[in-house]
Amino acid sequence: MVYRYSAFIKILNLFIDYLLLNVSMFIAYLIVDGRGVQITTSKYLPIVMMFNLIWLLSTNITGLYERVLNKDSIRTYQGFFKTYLLFVSLISFIIIIIGTSFYLITREYLLYSVILFGFLVGSWKFIFLIIRKSKRNLLMDSRNIIIVGSGPIGMNIFEYFEHNKHSGYKVLGFFDDKASRIPAIGLYLGSIDDCIGYVLENGVDEIFCALPISQTNRIEQLMTEADKHLIRFKIVPEYYINPKRSMFVQNFDHIPIISIRQEPLESMANRLIKRVFDIVFSLFVIIFIFSWLFPILAIIIKLQSRGPVFFVQTRSGKDNKPFKCYKFRSMRVNNDSDIQQAKRGDPRITTIGAFIRKTSLDEFPQFFNTLIGNMSVVGPRPHMIIHTEQYSQLVDKFMVRHFLKPGITGWAQINGFRGETKTTEDMLQRVEADVWYLENWSFLLDLKIIFLTFWNVIKGDEKAF
Structure with a gap:
């Protein structure tokens, strides 16, 4: 699914979770302190840092904030419970090693803060899922596209979109000089020369060009026309690797280079x-x-x-x-x-x-x-x-x-x-x-x-x- 605000929603989830974590610790502090239990503030601050760092480690281990807009309700809660249990386990492990007396923090305080945090974040996830469901159409950025070229590459990209409806792309049809290449009835829209006119008249958002490299001049002409009319133009390379492999493109000056894999440790x-x-x-x-x-x-x-x-x-x-x-x-x-x-x-x-x-x-x-x-x-x-x-x-x-x-x-x-x-x-x-x-x-x-x-x-x- 193509989303307009996916990065913002991810950051928002992360921010609210951390806010609730620290609010939970503060409320637990007030509850315990209000009952006459003395907690030294200077010793309390390291606990705040420890809780925040452990939550950061736990969320990175479980991938809690990955694909927050794509996960269904069950997977969202599964991810939350898995992260929460890991968070509690790590805190318990540290407490067993150093004890609560090291920071002059009571077990009662730890219990209140952990339980309150679980309740607040669990409630927030429920509210988030309701908001996401009601505003899904607002969040989703669906796009109408056409494919130029109906050879094997063009058909492959079409089949991908057909089998991945959640991608947000809707294929309106093909443009090709040979209509016989397109087996699906109703998908042939015209010759390559008719492409730009159709795009302008029908509110097409993007053009996917799957023409072979032998038609470089046609590709450059289409690219120029698309730029003139503010239409996004994407080229599907004539050769691509096994879909199970990752790949990325580097530019050496004006020359695109396709690497068959990204290696972070090359840095x-x-x-x-x-x-x-x-x-x-x-x-x-x-x-x-x-x-x-x-x-x-x-x-x-x-x-x-x-x-x-x-x-x-x-x-x-x-x-x-x-x-x-x-x-x-x-x-x-x-x-x-x-x-x-x-x-x-x-x-x-x-x-x-x-x-x-x-x-x-x-x-x-x-x-x-x-x-x-x-x-x-x-x-x-x-x-x-x-x-x-x-x-x-x-x-x-x-x-x-x-x-x-x-x-x-x-x-x-x-x-x-x-x-x-x-x-x-x-x-x-x-x-x-x-x-x-x-x-x-x-x-x-x-x-x-x-x-x-x-x-x-x-x-x-x-x-x-």
């Missing part, structure tokens, strides 16, 4: 943000977790089986350059580790190995890989060299994942595509998830993946073995 600024986070996060884990975890696991690993504490394997890295990947050894020393994946009930796995694999503790040494710079906290999981050679011949986009540094965790892993890949279809799903991450990276997405990885460890992952 130096984004790479810097990701690298700084990798260093800070890795140092935190190494200093505060690995420092005491290592001696404990090292002793148990050595007691249970002969061999080194660390398992070091050459794997495929960024740009397909090999690197040494470190893990805690979870198997008995064997000759098949470089060619055979671990499988459920694998006899090579030791008792402590089964535990650290289930909890992903075996991956902790990879924070040193991240600190060095040949891995990242989040990214496609690195594969054995033999698997890279094998699957690069079977899966078309397999090598695309190597545009990124491999990660300790990734989008594929939190979506269930981890563990043994028994079939080519299993690997295809993993690769598609990795490519999606490549095309949609953001810092908040990395935070979301890290949180969900931690959550999966707590609740247990059936594919972790």
Whole structure:
């Protein structure tokens, strides 16, 4: 659906939700303070900031404000409840760690503010849905269009609009010098030369030009005429990529260049943000977790089986350059580790190995890989060299994942595509998830993946073995 005010409505929803969050906290403050419970104002302000930041994180993880005008009522409330439960869970988790006494805030205050916030935002979503339903015609910006050229490209764009009525575009018909190309009765409007006249007489909003490149002169003539009469003119390229792929257009001076995918990490600024986070996060884990975890696991690993504490394997890295990947050894020393994946009930796995694999503790040494710079906290999981050679011949986009540094965790892993890949279809799903991450990276997405990885460890992952 084409909407006039989609960006404004999204910002409005975000603003009102934050307003209600802070109003809820203020009302809870008045209620508790009015009952004689003393809350230090200087200690109250950090709680306000914490609540606002946690709501920001929760909405970005669930995508609450995405497509606010397109979601139906059920999906709108599903998204709200999911976000609200995550918000409450994160607050509860922080309270368990630091306690309420740290900020001199009572549990009663927290309970009032959270419940009041849920009620107010839930009520606001109901009001918003009623307003949206009654004003949908005002919000929707429907447009009448015509298509010039009825070849395969023109028919493809027509079929898209026919199957996506919500897009807001209504196709009035085709203009082509060969009427026989148009199978649908009543859609032929005339020859290409009749196009501009029809557009002016019938209030057409846009022209979609699907003529082949061999008719460049006709295309330029139509474009010039459309500009003269303030008619929007759009060109459908003669060659376009598989519709499942994303693409965008860059301009090198006057030359349009179609890129088959957008890569946010091609930006130096984004790479810097990701690298700084990798260093800070890795140092935190190494200093505060690995420092005491290592001696404990090292002793148990050595007691249970002969061999080194660390398992070091050459794997495929960024740009397909090999690197040494470190893990805690979870198997008995064997000759098949470089060619055979671990499988459920694998006899090579030791008792402590089964535990650290289930909890992903075996991956902790990879924070040193991240600190060095040949891995990242989040990214496609690195594969054995033999698997890279094998699957690069079977899966078309397999090598695309190597545009990124491999990660300790990734989008594929939190979506269930981890563990043994028994079939080519299993690997295809993993690769598609990795490519999606490549095309949609953001810092908040990395935070979301890290949180969900931690959550999966707590609740247990059936594919972790």
